[in-house]
Amino acid sequence: MEYISSYPVRAKVQAxxxxxxxxxxxxxxxxxxxxxHFVCQTPLFMPVGTQGTIxxxxxxxxxxxxxxxxxxxxxxLALRPTSxxxxxxxxxxxxxxxxxxLLTDSGGFQMVSLLHLADITEKGVTFxxxxxxxxMLLTPEESIQIQNRIGADIIMALDDVVKTTIxxxxxxxxxxxxxxxxxxCIAGNCPVxxxxxxxxxxxxxxxxxxxxxxxxxxxxxxxGGLAGGEDKDSFWRVVxxxxxxxxxxxxxxxxxxxxxxxxxxxxxxGADMYDCVYPTRTARFxxxxxxxxxxxxxHQAMANDTRPIDPTCECMVCKNYSRAYIHCLVTKDxxxxxxxxxxxxxxxxxxxxxxxxxIVDGGFRMEIHSDMSSVSFVNY
Amino acid sequence: xxxxxxxxxxxxxxQLFDRNSSSPPQYxxxxxxxxxxxxxxxxxxxxxxPPPIQPSSLISSExxSLxxxxxxxxxxxxxxxxEHxxxxxxxxxxxxxxxxxxxxxxxxxFETPCGRLLIKPLQYMxxxxxxxxxxxxxxxxxxxxxxxxxRNKASVDRTTGGAVFGSxxxxxxxxxxxRCAEAVAERNVSGNLISEVGNTMPxxxxxxxxxxxxxxxxxxxFCLGGFGLGESMDERPSLLGAITNVKEILPExxxxxxxxxxxxxxxxxxxxxxxxxxxxxxxYHLTLGGFALTFPLEEIRRHGYGDQLSDTGRDGSKxxxxxxxxxxxxxxxxxxxxxxxxxxxxxAYINHLLNVHEMLxxxxxxxxxxxxxxxxxxxxxxxxxxxxxxxxxSSHNTHHYLGFFQMIREAIKGGTFEEFRQxxxxxxxxxxxxxxxxx
Numbered sequence: 001m002e003y004i005s006s007y008p009v010r011a012k013v014q015a016x017x018x019x020x021x022x023x024x025x026x027x028x029x030x031x032x033x034x035x036x037h038f039v040c041q042t043p044l045f046m047p048v049g050t051q052g053t054i055x056x057x058x059x060x061x062x063x064x065x066x067x068x069x070x071x072x073x074x075x076x077l078a079l080r081p082t083s084x085x086x087x088x089x090x091x092x093x094x095x096x097x098x099x100x101x102l103l104t105d106s107g108g109f110q111m112v113s114l115l116h117l118a119d120i121t122e123k124g125v126t127f128x129x130x131x132x133x134x135x136m137l138l139t140p141e142e143s144i145q146i147q148n149r150i151g152a153d154i155i156m157a158l159d160d161v162v163k164t165t166i167x168x169x170x171x172x173x174x175x176x177x178x179x180x181x182x183x184x185c186i187a188g189n190c191p192v193x194x195x196x197x198x199x200x201x202x203x204x205x206x207x208x209x210x211x212x213x214x215x216x217x218x219x220x221x222x223x224g225g226l227a228g229g230e231d232k233d234s235f236w237r238v239v240x241x242x243x244x245x246x247x248x249x250x251x252x253x254x255x256x257x258x259x260x261x262x263x264x265x266x267x268x269x270g271a272d273m274y275d276c277v278y279p280t281r282t283a284r285f286x287x288x289x290x291x292x293x294x295x296x297x298x299h300q301a302m303a304n305d306t307r308p309i310d311p312t313c314e315c316m317v318c319k320n321y322s323r324a325y326i327h328c329l330v331t332k333d334x335x336x337x338x339x340x341x342x343x344x345x346x347x348x349x350x351x352x353x354x355x356x357x358x359i360v361d362g363g364f365r366m367e368i369h370s371d372m373s374s375v376s377f378v379n380y
Numbered sequence: 381x382x383x384x385x386x387x388x389x390x391x392x393x394x395q396l397f398d399r400n401s402s403s404p405p406q407y408x409x410x411x412x413x414x415x416x417x418x419x420x421x422x423x424x425x426x427x428x429x430p431p432p433i434q435p436s437s438l439i440s441s442e443x444x445s446l447x448x449x450x451x452x453x454x455x456x457x458x459x460x461x462x463e464h465x466x467x468x469x470x471x472x473x474x475x476x477x478x479x480x481x482x483x484x485x486x487x488x489x490f491e492t493p494c495g496r497l498l499i500k501p502l503q504y505m506x507x508x509x510x511x512x513x514x515x516x517x518x519x520x521x522x523x524x525x526x527x528x529x530x531r532n533k534a535s536v537d538r539t540t541g542g543a544v545f546g547s548x549x550x551x552x553x554x555x556x557x558x559r560c561a562e563a564v565a566e567r568n569v570s571g572n573l574i575s576e577v578g579n580t581m582p583x584x585x586x587x588x589x590x591x592x593x594x595x596x597x598x599x600x601x602f603c604l605g606g607f608g609l610g611e612s613m614d615e616r617p618s619l620l621g622a623i624t625n626v627k628e629i630l631p632e633x634x635x636x637x638x639x640x641x642x643x644x645x646x647x648x649x650x651x652x653x654x655x656x657x658x659x660x661x662x663x664y665h666l667t668l669g670g671f672a673l674t675f676p677l678e679e680i681r682r683h684g685y686g687d688q689l690s691d692t693g694r695d696g697s698k699x700x701x702x703x704x705x706x707x708x709x710x711x712x713x714x715x716x717x718x719x720x721x722x723x724x725x726x727x728a729y730i731n732h733l734l735n736v737h738e739m740l741x742x743x744x745x746x747x748x749x750x751x752x753x754x755x756x757x758x759x760x761x762x763x764x765x766x767x768x769x770x771x772x773x774s775s776h777n778t779h780h781y782l783g784f785f786q787m788i789r790e791a792i793k794g795g796t797f798e799e800f801r802q803x804x805x806x807x808x809x810x811x812x813x814x815x816x817x818x819x
Contacts (some may be wrong), residue, residue: 052732056739061723081732083708089710097724156748208791304448324448336738 019251019272023360027270028242030359033251035153037093040068042168042251043355045263045348046103047280052096053074054345055280056338059098063343065315066349068100069154074147075114079130083149091151102152103275105255106143108159111179114345119290120160122177137330148343156222157182179212210245221246221323223271224255236265243270260289260351267355279348283340286330289347295323302327315346446510454512516606612644620653644697644784645808648801651788663777667746670734672713675808677787696811700715701745706731719765719779721745746777 012039032039045070047054053068054062061069063159072092077083081229089095092102111118111127118127124139140158145202147155160177213221223242239254246252251272256265259278266313279289286298290310296302305323317326319338331334416660452458482489497798521630611619635656641647642662650658675697699706699713712722721730721744733741791800 051736051738052729053738053740056743058720058740058743059721080736081728084729085708089708089726093730095726095732097726097729304445304451306448306451322452322458324452325458337509338743 008112019249020246023362025359025362027049028268028359029270029272030356031251031272034102034270035069036155037102038068040101040103041356043263043267043274043359044352045258046071046273046275047097047345047348048275048277050277051080052092055284055341056176057341059096061342063100066353068352069103069273070098070100071103071105072150072152073110074104074111074143074150076319077104078107078146079151080195083146087149087151091149093151101149101154103151103154104147104150105157105160106156106351107142108143108144111138113236120177122180124158140184142198146336156219159224167380180211184216211244214245214247218250220251220253222253222255233296235262236269239266239271240269258348260348262350264355267359280341283344284337286336286340288340289344297323297327297330297336299327309343309349313347315343317343317346361368416815427752445734446506450510454510454511497720605779613649616646617649617653620650620655645805647784648804651792652801663781664747666698667742667777669700670741670745671700671777672730672745673777673784674714674783675780675804677780694813697808700725701730701741702734703731713776714780717776717780719776721776744775746775 017026018035019029020028021031022041022140023030031042033042040329047067049070050073074083077086086092086095088243090102096138108125111125119126120126124137124142126137128134129136137160141189143158144155158161158181160173160181184335221242223239243252243279252270253275254266254271255274256276257266257274258278263274280292282289286296288297288309291312295309299346305327307323308318308321309323309326310318321339326336330340393424398725449455449458482496482498487498487503489496489498586796637657637659638650638655639659641650641655641658642665647658701713709727709731711727713724713727714722717723725744730741730744787800788797791797
C-alpha cells in the first residue's frame with residue numbers, strides 16, 4: 001500500500017509496503033521497514049527525544065551509535081516551540097537536523113498523565129492549558145494535524161487511554177471510542193499519513209478491538225497501555241495475543257517497552273519496534289546497562305574501580321573512561337549523565353542489531369537463553 | 381624560549397615537554413568541569429586543571445582519590461585526552477577564588493563549593509605527582525590589588541620564606557621585583573614549573589621571589605598571580621608593565637602565563653604587556669548566559685553607527701540566543717564559521733533548546749567537538765613560536781575565541797598588533813555606543 005502524505009514536499013513518498021521480512025525464527029521476525037527518511041532494520045529500539053533532542057547528545061553522535069528512529073513527544077513540541085513554528089521552519093527533521101526517521105505520538109498519553117483535570121469525552125481530550133489555564137480540547141483530527149505539521153515519518157492516532165489496571169465497562173467504552181476516533185482520522189476530516197493505531201490491552205475485549213483495527217487496514221499497529229505496572233505474566237500474554245492476531249506484513253510496535261529482557265522476549269513473540277525512556281533516564285540516575293544487568297556508578301565501590309563500564313563494549317565511553325572517573329562525575333556534573341546516556345543507547349542499538357542479525361542467522365534461541373539467565377540481575 | 385621555538389626540558393620525573401609535540405597553547409580555559417570531548421575527538425589544546433580546587437572537590441568523599449588517579453595513570457588517562465597538554469594551576473576561577481583573608485603560613489586558602497579549603501604545599505605536591513600534568517604552577521598566596529601593605533608583605537614573606545610555599549611571587553614594585561628575580565635565578569625548582577608571580581598593591585612593595593624546595597631543573601616560565609581579582613582595567617597595564625617590562629625580572633625566553641583575564645580587551649592588554657598564556661572562564665560564563673561570540677574574525681573594520689540592534693543584548697561582539705528574535709532564525713550563529721554548531725544547527729534550534737532548558741544548548745555553544753591535531757602556540761612580540769597548524773572543529777564559543785587568538789598571533793607576526801588592538805577596542809566601543817544611542 002502506498003503511504004499517502006499531504007506534505008509531498010517534505011516527505012519522500014515511496015510505495016513502501018509495510019515490512020519486508022528478511023528472516024524468521026518461530027514467531028520472531030527480522031525485517032526491513034522503509035520509511036520516507038530512512039530504511040530501518042527491525043527489531044529496533046527508538047530512543048525518546050522528548051523536546052527535539054535526546055538529552056545531551058548531538059545528532060552526529062546518535063547517528064554514530066546507530067539510531068534509526070527517534071521519538072518526539074507531540075505534547076511537548078506543540079507547547080514549545082509549537083507545531084506551527086516547526087512547520088514554518090521545514091519540519092522537525094530540518095529543525096533539529098536529524099536525517100533519519102522520526103516518530104511522534106498522539107499527545108494523548110502525556111496530557112492525561114501530566115495535566116490536572118484532563119478528561120476524555122467523545123469529542124476528544126479536554127484539558128487545562130498549561131500556559132494560561134484555559135480549557136482546551138484535543139480532538140483526534142487536531143492531533144493528526146499537529147503531527148503532520150511536525151512532519152514525522154510515523155504518526156500515531158489519538159486513542160482513548162485507560163490504565164491497564166482498570167476493569168469494567170470503561171474498558172469497552174474506551175475501545176469502541178478508539179475505533180470511532182480512528183474512523184474520524186481516516187475519514188475526510190484530515191489527511192491520513194502513516195497512521196498507527198494504539199491497541200487496547202485488556203484481554204476480554206481485545207479480540208473485538210484487534211479485529212476492528214485489522215479491518216481498517218492501517219499501515220502499522222502499536223500495542224500500548226502496557227509497561228504501566230501490570231505483572232509480567234499478563235504482559236507477555238497480552239503481547240503474544242496481539243501479535244498473533246495482527247497481520248504479518250505490518251510492523252508491530254510495543255510502546256513503552258525498554259528493559260533489554262522485555263525487548264528480547266517481545267521480539268520472540270513477533271514484535272518489531274520499541275521505545276522507552278528507560279536507558280536515558282536511568283543514565284541520568286547514574287546507572288549503566290551492561291550484559292550482566294545494570295551497574296550503579298554512584299555506588300561507593302565504583303570510586304576506585306579503574307576498569308571501563310563494560311570491557312566488552314566498543315563504545316567511545318568504554319574505550320576512554322574508567323568507572324572511577326564517571327563515578328565522580330555522575331554525582332556532580334551533567335557530563336556524567338551524558339556519558340552514560342551515550343553508553344546506554346549504544347547498548348540498546350547493539351541489542352537491536354544483534355536481535356536482527358541473530359534472527360536472520362537463526363541463532364535467536366541462544367540469545368534468549370543467555371538473556372534469561374540474566375533475569376535475576378535485572379531490576380524490575 | 382629561543383626565537384621561533386619553545387624550548388623543551390626533560391625532567392627526571394619523565395615529564396617531557398618536547399618542542400615538537402603539543403607545545404603550550406596560547407589559550408587555555410579553566411575547566412571547572414573537565415569538558416569531556418565528544419566521541420573520538422580531542423580538544424586540541426591544553427586545559428588548566430587546578431589541582432587544589434577541582435581535584436580537591438574530586439578528592440572529597442564522593443570524589444576520586446589520588447591513589448586512583450595514579451592507578452589510572454594521571455590526568456591524561458583519566459580524561460582520555462592523551463595528546464593534550466595539561467597545565468595545572470591552583471586557581472580555578474569558575475568555582476573558587478583565593479581567599480586571601482584565610483590563607484596563613486600553613487597554606488593557601490580557597491573558597492570552593494565544598495567549603496573553604498586550606499591547601500598545604502605538601503598536599504599540593506602530592507596532587508601534582510598523582511595527576512602528572514605537563515606543566516604546573518606553584519602554590520602561591522594570591523592577593524588582590526587593594527590589600528594593605530602589611531598583608532601584602534605577609535604574602536610575600538610566606539611565599540618567599542621558602543619554607544612554607546616554595547612558590548615564587550613577585551609584586552609591583554620595581555626594586556623588589558629585581559631583588560626577587562635575582563633570588564629566583566639562583567634557585568632551582570622542579571621541571572615544568574611555572575612559578576607564581578603575584579601582584580599586589582601598586583605601592584612598590586614588591587614581594588621577593590623564592591624558590592621551591594626541590595632542586596632539579598630550571599623554571600619553565602612564570603605565572604603572574606593576583607590579577608583578575610578585581611583590579612580595574614585602567615590600572616592593570618601599569619601593574620603588568622611593572623613586572624614584564626623589566627627584563628631582569630622575567631627573562632624573555634621564558635613564557636609568561638596569567639590567570640583571570642578573559643574579556644577580549646583584557647587579553648589584548650595582557651598580550652601588549654608581554655603575556656603568552658591565558659587562562660579564563662570567560663567562555664564558560666558566556667555560555668551559561670546563552671551568549672554566542674560573533675565579533676568578526678576577519679580584519680576588523682570600523683563599523684558605522686546604527687547598524688546594530690540594541691534590543692537583543694547584542695553589542696556587535698556577541699548575541700544572546702535566548703532572545704525571541706531568534707525563534708525562527710534559520711541561519712547559523714555566524715555565517716562562515718567552521719565550528720560543529722554552525723555547520724549543523726540554526727539559531728532557532730539553539731533558541732528552542734535554551735528555552736526548554738536542554739543541556740544540548742550548552743554543549744553546542746561551548747563544548748568541543750574536536751579533531752586530533754594539536755594546536756599552534758603563541759606569537760609574541762614578533763617572535764614566532766608557531767609550531768603546528770591550527771585546524772579543528774570545535775563548538776562555537778571556544779572555536780571563535782581560539783580564532784581570536786589566532787588573529788592576535790597573525791597580527792604580531794605581521795607587525796600590526798598595535799593597530800589591530802586599537803581597531804578592535806574602538807570597534808567594540810562604537811557598537812556599545814551605537815546600542816546606547818538607539819536604546
